[in-house]
Amino acid sequence: MSRLQLTSSSLLLALVVTLTACGQANDADGAQAAVEAPTAGVQGATARVEVPKVEREGVWRPTPGGTQEPLWPANVPLAKPDSGDRPEMTGNGSPTVGGRPWHWATYVTRPTMTVYRPKGRNTGAAMLVLPGGGFRAVAMDLEGTEICDWVIRQGMTCVVLKYRTPQVWPSVNGRQQRPEVLLGLEDAQRAMALLRHRASDYGIDPRKVGVIGFSAGAYLVANISNTDARTYPLTDAADRQSSRPDFAIVAYTARMLDNSEGRNNLQLQPWVTISPDAPPTLIIHAMDDPVDDIRQPMAYALALNDAGVPVDMRLYARGGHAFGMRPTADPVTTDWPVQVRNWLLSTGVL
Numbered sequence: 001m002s003r004l005q006l007t008s009s010s011l012l013l014a015l016v017v018t019l020t021a022c023g024q025a026n027d028a029d030g031a032q033a034a035v036e037a038p039t040a041g042v043q044g045a046t047a048r049v050e051v052p053k054v055e056r057e058g059v060w061r062p063t064p065g066g067t068q069e070p071l072w073p074a075n076v077p078l079a080k081p082d083s084g085d086r087p088e089m090t091g092n093g094s095p096t097v098g099g100r101p102w103h104w105a106t107y108v109t110r111p112t113m114t115v116y117r118p119k120g121r122n123t124g125a126a127m128l129v130l131p132g133g134g135f136r137a138v139a140m141d142l143e144g145t146e147i148c149d150w151v152i153r154q155g156m157t158c159v160v161l162k163y164r165t166p167q168v169w170p171s172v173n174g175r176q177q178r179p180e181v182l183l184g185l186e187d188a189q190r191a192m193a194l195l196r197h198r199a200s201d202y203g204i205d206p207r208k209v210g211v212i213g214f215s216a217g218a219y220l221v222a223n224i225s226n227t228d229a230r231t232y233p234l235t236d237a238a239d240r241q242s243s244r245p246d247f248a249i250v251a252y253t254a255r256m257l258d259n260s261e262g263r264n265n266l267q268l269q270p271w272v273t274i275s276p277d278a279p280p281t282l283i284i285h286a287m288d289d290p291v292d293d294i295r296q297p298m299a300y301a302l303a304l305n306d307a308g309v310p311v312d313m314r315l316y317a318r319g320g321h322a323f324g325m326r327p328t329a330d331p332v333t334t335d336w337p338v339q340v341r342n343w344l345l346s347t348g349v350l
Contacts, residue, residue, distance in 0.1 A: 114160045123154070123155040125157070167183050184216070251283075257295050290320060
């Protein structure tokens with residue numbers, strides 16, 4: 001895979017639109033979505049406001065209560081992201097979400113998982129969180145630590161994945177293509193295997209380890225749900241554990257739909273495989289998402305259903321893209337966590 005030379009200025013520009021242009025589209029489509037997203041939806045608390053963007057060199061640090069752990073031993077060589085050996089950086093994106101900036105990490109060469117233990121009763125369940133960021137960066141708070149704040153209050157262990165980025169998806173004849181080796185998928189598979197391997201250390205039930213993902217992270221959820229195959233050499237006993245989750249939650253998913261056959265086509269991209277062994281899945285999406293069309297989750301849900309996989313959908317008229325769990329005037333932002341809890345109860349996870 002060729003390396004892209006990324007400068008600080010080019011990354012800042014990219015991160016203006018990362019959360020509003022991380023879905024399936026060619027570059028022109030993504031740029032148009034990025035222009036439209038800040039003004040989409042209702043005004044007031046929902047309005048997205050441009051703010052100055054600041055980045056700095058340094059490794060991302062977890063919020064209080066989190067323990068950051070490497071996915072692989074330091075002596076295990078890993079494939080590099082497009083930025084090569086450039087030092088990790090953190091910063092804030094724009095526009096705001098829920099009236100506040102969101103923060104990212106990028107140039108990640110050594111992926112980590114950050115573990116948050118449940119508050120109060122431990123149900124034994126665990127949830128791996130895969131933030132979005134268009135595979136350019138990882139939205140560590142909006143779609144990471146803030147999700148864990150809620151998860152641990154449900155009596156679950158929560159784990160935020162900081163996966164290798166950036167990794168730009170190539171374009172062939174104007175059409176986006178999936179990289180043959182997807183670094184984020186490798187990191188997600190390794191994290192899932194580690195959680196099961198260390199289940200007794202973390203106080204979790206290895207049969208109740210699920211995953212939630214957002215946008216680009218939601219694509220990773222679909223990917224990890226439908227394959228056990230790995231593209232990296234097995235390192236240790238942990239890699240002999242299954243990497244397939246026991247339950248999956250997909251929020252405003254991306255990069256699934258083949259839209260080359262017209263608006264009403266619901267065919268999946270050729271790189272999307274569906275397995276009857278995929279776990280029970282809950283899909284969350286807003287009808288007015290300007291980045292990832294509602295047909296994205298519809299196509300995935302229908303394919304899962306055809307394979308005999310239990311799948312639920314919760315669709316909302318308004319919410320746009322990349323809303324996370326920050327309350328706004330759009331009902332989706334406060335209702336979807338309630339729906340997730342009810343679904344976890346109905347499936348026996350909680």
